[in-house]
Amino acid sequence: MRRAEQAAIAAGVDEYRLMERAGAAAAEIVWRAGGKRDLLVLCGPGNNGGDGFVAARLLRARGVPVRVAALGESRTECSRTARAAWDGPVEPLATAAPATQIVDALFGTGLTRGLDKDVADRLAALTGQASFSYAIDLPSGVETDSGALLSQVPRFGICIALGALKPAHLLYPAASCFDRLVCADIGVDAPDKVHRLAAPVLSSPVPSAHKYSRGLVAVAGGDMAGASSLASHAAARSGAGMVRHIGLGQPGRGPDALVELKGEAPDQLAALLRDRRLAAVLAGPGLGRDDRARARLEAVLACGRPLVLDADALTLLGDGGDPAVPAGSVLTPHEGEFVRLFGDLPGSKIDRAAEAARRCGAVVIYKGADSVIAAPDGRVAIASGASSWLSTAGTGDVLAGLVAGRLAVTGDPFRAACEALWLHGEAARRAGPAFIADDLIARLPAAIACRL
Numbered sequence: 001m002r003r004a005e006q007a008a009i010a011a012g013v014d015e016y017r018l019m020e021r022a023g024a025a026a027a028e029i030v031w032r033a034g035g036k037r038d039l040l041v042l043c044g045p046g047n048n049g050g051d052g053f054v055a056a057r058l059l060r061a062r063g064v065p066v067r068v069a070a071l072g073e074s075r076t077e078c079s080r081t082a083r084a085a086w087d088g089p090v091e092p093l094a095t096a097a098p099a100t101q102i103v104d105a106l107f108g109t110g111l112t113r114g115l116d117k118d119v120a121d122r123l124a125a126l127t128g129q130a131s132f133s134y135a136i137d138l139p140s141g142v143e144t145d146s147g148a149l150l151s152q153v154p155r156f157g158i159c160i161a162l163g164a165l166k167p168a169h170l171l172y173p174a175a176s177c178f179d180r181l182v183c184a185d186i187g188v189d190a191p192d193k194v195h196r197l198a199a200p201v202l203s204s205p206v207p208s209a210h211k212y213s214r215g216l217v218a219v220a221g222g223d224m225a226g227a228s229s230l231a232s233h234a235a236a237r238s239g240a241g242m243v244r245h246i247g248l249g250q251p252g253r254g255p256d257a258l259v260e261l262k263g264e265a266p267d268q269l270a271a272l273l274r275d276r277r278l279a280a281v282l283a284g285p286g287l288g289r290d291d292r293a294r295a296r297l298e299a300v301l302a303c304g305r306p307l308v309l310d311a312d313a314l315t316l317l318g319d320g321g322d323p324a325v326p327a328g329s330v331l332t333p334h335e336g337e338f339v340r341l342f343g344d345l346p347g348s349k350i351d352r353a354a355e356a357a358r359r360c361g362a363v364v365i366y367k368g369a370d371s372v373i374a375a376p377d378g379r380v381a382i383a384s385g386a387s388s389w390l391s392t393a394g395t396g397d398v399l400a401g402l403v404a405g406r407l408a409v410t411g412d413p414f415r416a417a418c419e420a421l422w423l424h425g426e427a428a429r430r431a432g433p434a435f436i437a438d439d440l441i442a443r444l445p446a447a448i449a450c451r452l
């Protein structure tokens, strides 16, 4: 963002003009959401504060009863200009009286440490007493690039991101500090290295399609047939043409359309994976962690087909240092599996996922309340706002099956990971509260239908 701002300024855009645009964008959103309800704008010492002075002036000009409270002097040239243009009184933050609406223009991307306790307490008190509150650019106290909270951060109604989303807008816990997120265009083209996961555009099969052309998936099961059966069932309802569940010979648990095969011995499994029509092979859910499971995983790793590795497969891989996985694979670790596989990497969840993908040469879905999808070539997508009801047994198996199914359909691991994660979240939204993993599978066709 800073580079983009500097580039705009170098290209001749007057820096104060950027602040006027930022302040005007914030004022417009406050006006639409809050109308003429009385407003107190809290202005910090930097340009975030400057944005606040601009917004206060413009809202007052629209007849909104606006007061401004400042945290000390304005330290930048632009914010001093904005302050001078505000022709009303400026109260000290420490003694400012409450208001119906609060605008947090204390700190933005320039925050370098947590707020002093008295400042954090004032911000919490004023937003707590308000009926609605807005954060300009970022809630004050969040670390822009990691989403960490450097001090106590209240919850805001609307966060108005300026110019582009920053990682803190999408990564927890910062992403839980506001109810709604709006990104205001201020004429600065920030190259979005990080994308918010968008709803995919899906397509129906072509008239000439048949079960192999739509994508054949194999799922290597193990001891816990329920997990691999869930994954197989999810793959079958993901748009793939056919799914073979290769287990240890346990009785089939899925629908009749799911092909149950027995491949207990590693060489039996290897023989079944030699089918060149296989477009994706999933191993992990219910695989087990004993020597037989390890031997079966070896057969999967050697089969030469695009792989999805989840759960036990990641645990077994984690035993041997940096995992050597075939190119074009997708790994789906949760936090514990990620650290076990890649160690304690520095930086934000985005940085860590990107580094892991680069190291293993595969797409990584770093799961969590905020899931980050990273490709070896540096592309990153973040999915936040997933239903907290997904924290129930088996939803990871369903996601792994979805990834394998979409990989079989698209042949593109990054795209498959994005589509699968979105469909997983959409199925959860449709399943409503207190669902179990099996309920997600029943919602997949509708989740796909709404994106055709």
Ligand SMILES: NC(=O)C1=CN([C@@H]2O[C@H](COP(=O)(O)OP(=O)(O)OC[C@H]3O[C@@H](n4cnc5c(N)ncnc54)[C@H](O)[C@@H]3O)[C@@H](O)[C@H]2O)[C@H](O)CC1
Pocket (backbone or CB within 6 Å): 001, 005, 018, 019, 022, 044, 045, 046, 047, 048, 049, 050, 051, 075, 076, 106, 107, 108, 109, 110, 111, 112, 113, 114, 115, 116, 136, 137, 138, 162, 163, 164, 186, 188
């Ligand atoms: N294209 C854009 O995104 C634009 C963004 N604008 C706004 O500018 C801020 C960033 O401004 P900056 O002056 O760099 O930093 P802040 O306003 O966030 O203030 C930091 C300021 O405060 C000092 N400081 C840092 N941490 C603390 C602390 N814990 N306690 C006290 N003081 C602290 C620091 O030394 C700085 O002096 C961005 O968020 C946008 O709102 C432009 O106005 C328009 C274009």
Ligand SMILES: [K+]
Pocket (backbone or CB within 6 Å): 048, 104, 105, 106, 107, 108, 135, 136, 137, 138, 139, 140
């Ligand atoms: K702010």
